[in-house]
Amino acid sequence: MFVPAFEQGVAEAAADIARIVADQAAPSFANTLEALERAGARLSRVRRIFWTISSAQSDAAIRAIEPVVTQMLTRHGIAVAHNPHLFARVAQVWAKRDETALDEAQLRLLDQSYRGLVDGGAALEAVDKARYAAISEELAALTTQFGQNVLAAAAEWEMVLDRPDLDGLPVTMQAAAARRAELRGLAGRYVLTLDRGDVEGMLSFSTRRDLRERMWRAFTTRCDGGAQDNGPLVERILALRHERAALLGYASYADYALTDSMAKTPEAAMALLLRVWEPALLQAQAEQAELERTAGIPDFAPWDWRFYAETVRMARYALDGTEVRHHLTLARVRAAAFSTAERLYGLRFEHRPALAGWHPDVQAWAVSEANGTPLGLLYTDDFARAEKHGGAWMGSLRVQEKLDGPVQPIAYLVANFAKAPGGTDTGLSIDEARTLFHEFGHALHALLSDVVYPSHAGTAVARDFVEFPSKFMEHWIVAPETLAAFDVPEALITAIGHADDFGQGFATIEFLASAIVDLALHHDPSAISNAKAFAAHILATLGMPATIAPRHGLTHFTHVFDGGYAGSYYSYLWAEVLDADAFAAFGEVGDLFDPALAQRFRRDVLAPGNSRDPMDSFKAFRGRGPHEVALLRARKLAS
Structure with a gap:
């Protein structure tokens, strides 16, 4: 079913490109850039549906055609990028951009389209284009295999x-x-x-x-040896990424990956990571000393950390994880998320049980303004299944745009919560409740998008900006006002409020280790000969505690080797700088639901999507650039 649909979609998209190229009129923004935005509409729909199913409801048949689909899409993308006549038209419009009356969003679309084609190999000589295409096809196959290995290893x-x-x-x-x-x-x-x-x-x-x-x-140790060994794939993927970046004239893959980011350069991203590493390491060492005293065992190990951290939290703050799960049930936390969006942005969420999803667990929700104006649809898929990828994520089945009239978005949230038996409500930990709010923040970014061009819609922003609205949303699940609304006892609210007072060193080091390794691997081509040893050396040089493991080991680091975060995993921390600083604005006015601030955040951060530079969006909301001191205070790392 999917393969014929992709074949038809690719054929129609190719025909759309052929019509743009055959246009005898002089290249213009309307007949070239806007025409490109319209091209391949059916292919976009099929692609979005397929990747939703392959990640959330995969089976042997879907996994069997994933490589075929990936190869088909890769070849189509290369054919578009390497079409010399198309590139010539876009380049002509781009060269005359200062002579044309284009608004900010149009100029940004033009610049991104031109640079996207260049980074896709459009300006290369024929022999280099052929090598670029071969690299891209091999990378597509390898990253697909990487993800399938992780899924298979977890399932077995x-x-x-x-x-x-x-x-x-x-x-x-x-x-x-x-x-x-x-x-x-x-x-x-x-x-x-x-x-x-x-x-x-x-x-x-x-x-x-x-x-x-x-x-x-x-x-x-998932996929570190055995039938699903991803070690060789890691090194081959790194080698190909560096080679492709070199073909395009970049010093490294990280330089290529960060060209359209807020950080701009690998050096700037690494500098932030290292500035946070030092205070985090000191904090983690202090935490470990306390845990060792609590444990009273001579060989404190990584598998002891979380257990004794819970013990400390219980003793110090009376935080009972079991009681938390009793009160923070899935239905209550989701209701709290919807209520928060209503209070902040005036949104309404109406359950639509008649709308079927891709699994019986999937639920649909109609989203509208307070006055009843429809905004879009939201699907939620909450429970763990063997056919799902691990973790939690947000995606779009359709993005908002108004190029040829208003198009409402259809977003979805996927999680892997353990389903309670017998129809009872599933209890969530604090971290799981945060995860729900985090992904809901991504969904709000998609649902409240207000742009003309689909390429600019919602979460289609710089990698180190996309996590900003989602991290921002996490604050409201631990807010006393939110917890009190679904009858959490005052003592437990206080305990939850203190939950992050202990363990920030561990959590920060766990994340930073993965982010630093990712950035270093993609910045230093010498890493490809022995990525595992290179990563170990980097962490040893930094003084990585033996009792803390990176949040993601190389052989199952799907964000980087089967996702869009290669060289950019640091972006979660960069976005947290933005998030902490932006949230501080609500603290400054003393109201977590201040209507004026909420409407400014919606207007200046969520609605513009990628229609303007993300730093301009942040400055429009905050009135200045971001300060990382708010992050250090939020993580209890400020001296």
Whole structure:
């Protein structure tokens, strides 16, 4: 079904390009750039549907055609970028940009289209174009294989437990494990998987140190050897990325990846990471010393950290993770997200059970303004399944635009929460509740987009800006006003408010280790000969604690080797600088729901999408550029 649809979509898109090229009129913004925005409409729809299914509801048939689809799309993209007549038309319009009455969004679209073609190899000589095409096809195949290996490795591993093995695990987690075992024909037993929710639950609550170690080792060594070994793929992907960047005239792949970012250069991004590393490392060392005193064991290890951190939080702040899950149920947290969006932006969310999704768990919600004006649709897919990729993400089945009339967006949120049995409401940890709010922030970015051109819509912004609205949204789930609205006891609200007072060193180092390694690997071509040793050397030089593992190991780092964050994983921290500074504005006025600030954030940050430079969007909201001191204070790292 999908392959014929892609074939037709590619054929129609190619015909659209041919019509643009054949136009006898002089190249103009309307007959070239706007025509490009309209080209391949059917292909865009099919592509969005396919990647939604392949990530959220994959099966053997879908996985079998992923390489075929990837190759087809790669070849089509290269054919467009390497069409000399198309490039000549765009280049002519670009060369006369100062002589044409174009507005800010049109100038940005023109500049991005021109530079996108150049970075796609349009200006290369024939022999280099051929090499560029070969590299791109091989990269597409390798990154697809990388992601499929991670999915297969996670699907094949399980931890089968008996009742005595469950000591310390939350009741909801036990129930989900029992249900999973029943589905596998193991009634009376319990099954945990390598889904991050299971892993962090086991590491945080299980009193069985041997089981924590077994889980930690399985999770951190995924695809590092064995049938799904991604080690060779990592080095080949790095080699090809550096070679392609060199063909285009860049010093490294990181230089290429950051050209249209807020950081602009790898040096600027690395400087931020290292400025935060030093205070974070000091904090992590202080945290470990306290945990070692609490644990009273001579060989404190990585699989002990989360468990004893929970112990400290319980003792210091009376924060009971099980009680948190009792109050922070999925339905309540989602309702809180919708309520927050209503109070901030005047939005309404109406459940539409008649609208089917790609799985029975998927729910649809109509989104509108307070006055009833429709804005779009939101789909939510919350529960872990074997056919899903791990983690949580947001995507779009259709983006907002108004090039030829208003088009409303259709966004979706995918998570991997452990489904409670018997129709009961699923309890969430604080981190899981934050995840829901984070992805909801991405959805709001898509739903509140207000642009003309589809290329500018919603989350189609610089990689180190796209996480800004999502990180920003996380603040409201731990706000006392939010928690009190669904009857969380005052004592627990206070405890949740202090939850981040301990553990920021660990969390920051865990993230920074992955971000620094990613940036270094993509900035230094010498890393490709032995990426694993290179990464280990980088972390050893920085003084990485042996008791903390990077959040993502190389062989399962899908953000970087099967996603859009290659050389750019740092962007979560960069976006957090923006987020912390922007949120501080609400603290300055003393109202988390200040209507004037909320409307400015919607107008200046969410609505413009990529129709203007992201720094201009931030400055329009804040009145100045961002200050990282707000981030250090938020992470409890400021001296």
